Amino acid sequence: MATLNYDCPACGGPLKFNPDKQKFSCEYCLSDFDTKEIQQLYAAQEQKKEQEEIDEQEAQANPSADGEAVIYTCPTCGAEVMTSATTAATHCFYCNNPVVLGGRLSGENTPDKVLPFVLTKEKAIGKFLEMCKKRHFLPNGFASKERFEKFSGVYFPYWYVDQQKEAEMVATAKKRRVWRSGNTEYTETSIYSVGRRGSLVIKNVSESALGSDNDNMMKESQKEHMDVKDIKTQADKAKFDALKKQQTKQLNEMLSGVHPFDVSKMQPFAMSYLSGFTAEKRDLTKEDVRPAIDSRMHDYAQQLLKDTIKGYDSVSVDSFDEKTELESWSYALLPVWVTTYKFKDEIMPFAINGQSGKTYGRLPLNPAKLAVFSMIVAAAAFGLSLLGGMLLL
């Protein structure tokens, strides 16, 4: 496996992308380098490694299938380290130096764009603890910095789609006018046939490009529950499949839950941005995510035309036609701080948008605390309604 290290040009120590400075920093000599500087310096090396990866894959009669573990050699310490087939950047488990598996993001897997991390790990944990402060019913001791030290920065792959459409809608709209005369209330309902035709541009509709259970979060989660080698019977397999399905669902929810990102800040992809973080390559093609994208585009287009029908009390769509004139797909890596935590035998994923700090993930609940609070609210509601009742008597 072709690997790539970004070493400090000054001292040779490992370089990591620093989200705070938006520069590459060396932890040893404390030097900072502009992204352009590093990209220029390592451009030739990246190309060479990409070619090595392609040659390596061609030479292998049976290349690693996605989903299986792959062994690579750490360029710093020489240790053999296993990683999942979709991991494109990681840390050496022995020397903890950042390693970019250049070949994973080469050729057709090369992302078009990357949104660099803006939040450092400390800031991400800070955002998480800030959110926890507003949640008063967490179990005691849950919101501790130590618990979430294992947050890891992951670049997740997404498909981004822009479309330009011609769309036409025919709808029935109603206006109601109500007035009274004596003891009679009159309701006049006017019915209109409404038509709208127009050109629509819908941008930045995204879908996760990671579809299976081969990301870091899933691996972590599976370790806690069940591993492939535990499968011995049909029942074990069924249990494993159900677990995989549930985890895939959790992952997809998490990857959509951390949105929105400010995509205007995206940069053309450069391998060096991945240094110091974990990265996943996509394993879903355009065709895999097209049904989901098309369905959302259809709903959005219909909503946009419907929003132009104003001044009515109700609108019901009779017919809607659309034709996509232009379409643009881009494959982007987006920054997410992610972790899993175990609470009462349940593995819970938690993610923080690496750009905005938006938190996503199911939080554990202390039912006793909430029950007491709910009872206080109920008692207050009883008291207030009693007071209201007494005033009405």
Add this chain to the structure above:
Amino acid sequence: MMRKNISRLSALALALLLICSSTVLCFAFSEVTPQYAIVDDANLFSEQDVATLKARLAEANAETGWQIIIHTDATNIDIDGSRRKYYTKNFYKTGNFEEDAAVLVFNPTIDGGTFFGTGDAQYYFNDSRDDKLKPIMRSALDSKTYLDGACRFADKMVEFHDQGSPELEKKNNKLGYALKHYWWVFTLIAIVAGAATYGITAGKYKYNGRFNTYDLKSNSNTTLTDEYDNFVTKHVSTRTIQTSSGSSSSGGSSSGGGSRGADF
């Protein structure tokens, strides 16, 4: 001689008339105590009747705490409207009576009467109770059994008192009344509020950050190339509104002059 005899007879007749008149006047009775009042202006009760009545009225007062007032009136008055209001204003309010009182008036001259309560006692009179009391009093007036009528009035006051007055209870103890009669409404509101708090909060924890992930407005642009809004038809539907004016209460229970009761 004849003329003398006529003069003597006339003088005797006048004397007899005066004696008779003075005898009648001496039967008219009036006694006002904090427990009861008997004002027998129409001379309907004998001394024995009065003694019986006093005892019954005192008993009724002991049970109810109200001053029980029995008034007989022989005045030939033309009352336009409610006799209750007339006697409240011209008899009860002009006399030295207690604030909480139950009053019965018989007036055989106009063949009518009235009963009413004042102060707290008025809250024990309502349509249903008045309707039961009216025929009893009417019957006593018609059969001229005034003592029996007055005694039954006293008994009825004890009965009214024992039955209680939700309205007075509401007036004096709103908290107790609200709790006693509407506890289930407040409990229901409390359960809904508590359950909603639990459910909404638990949902916030479970679905933390799951919503509003795509902003369509800021990521889209619409250029209309054609639009029309064609009127097709219209129709009008009507609905009759029920007003509360049709459910006004009957005259028997309407308040007036600080008393409640009914005429008979």
